[in-house]
Amino acid sequence: MPLLTPHRYWFVVPAAGVGARMNADKPKQYLLLANKTILEHTLSRILAFPGLAGIVVPLSKDDNRWTALTILQHPLVHTIHGGESRADSVLHGLNYLADKVHESDWILVHDAARPCITLERIQKLCDELAESETGGILAVPVSDTLKQVADNIYIQSTVDRKPLWQAQTPQMFRYGLLRDCLKKTIDKKQNITDESSAVELCGYRSQVVEGRSDNIKITRPDDLLMAEFILNQQEKRS
Template sequence: MQAEGGYWVIVPAAGVGRRMGADKPKQYLPLAGSTVLQQTLQRLLQLPQLRGLVLVVSPFDTLWRDIPAVNNPLVRVVSGGAERCDSVLNGLYELESELQPLDWVMVHDAARPCVTIADIGNLVDELQEHLAGGILGVPVSDTIKRLNDNYGIEETVDRQVLWQAQTPQMFRFGVLLKALRLALQAEAVITDEASAVELAGYVPLMVEGRRDNIKITRPEDLPMAELILQQLAAEESGA
């Protein structure tokens, strides 16, 4: 894993996770003896060449203060905005005085604690000569149907060209800053950082990752994530 000058990671964690139906945002729910956010941060803090990590939280959030990983000297905490793109932009603004346009910045979901160091290393290696950046993802394996407004099936979509986007998503600082600003000005619907970069005219690279890099969005995802973390611990220990 080589990235000249290292890289920063931005972790947007200002969402409320309504689909979990919990009494707190999903990043603070219990997972494997700690919390979802703690698991995510402690994994990211193991990355070689990490220059620092910007955690973006809601301005009304106080729960982040109880996360042990936040005390790491590499971690900064800033306030987020109304949407994910606003929060990521706030993270970029925190770094604006320190980074050059070609420096690398990753964005990783707070609720994606099962990413592997190896997959992130592969992403870094694959993007070294890329002018814009790229993302982790996996090819779609299920049959995909396109529906009409009444939930009737109209078409079976060719899945050969379809991939499921994951994070981290890693881009040149200048590219991502420009893309998010343009997307907000255009009032475009931005579901991830890559969609903003695409709208700005760039072609991000897709780098294949692992299918167990799941995002916790529903209650049934928590026990699945715990099993995956157990398996990753066994793999990493050589068991």
């Protein structure tokens, strides 16, 4: 496979999780949303991105559902075995790309359960980070009042929301930097909630690029209804 050009991008879409909070009989990426699985919607959006070099999809070793999805047979989609955690799965994806990319090439990590991502926002992320040596993420400013709570019920204080942003995906970083940061933080058993947290823990500064509030992550059953509404509205506007 040829090396990436400066204007082509690889995505890693970790899909090895089970989504326990959905209380479903299957991993949430395989739940139906408007007649397709969540994973199919997500991959379809990414496959329409003009600069795409390919998508690496880390899957659970015990996953026997993916073979039924024809989109995973697409020539730009590469399926591999994931790891025990999201960070492990992403690192597996980066290791898979070792002989296919340059150290400075861009990697975009996107949640399998964010099917409402728009091409416009992916392009905005790529454009605004084009000259960055590190990378950054899509995020939205926190709009709700935040409370710090003790014992799950008692309000302790109100948190100043002005400097707070809610992280989304894609999260976009240089290949070599992201690989090294993930490996280092995993080896140290540090708490990594997303790719940008690994980069932060290694002392690098990354940017936020304003995303959209409709780029929701499906986490709980009610989110399926919201995601279907958003997809329908996006289709009407397109």
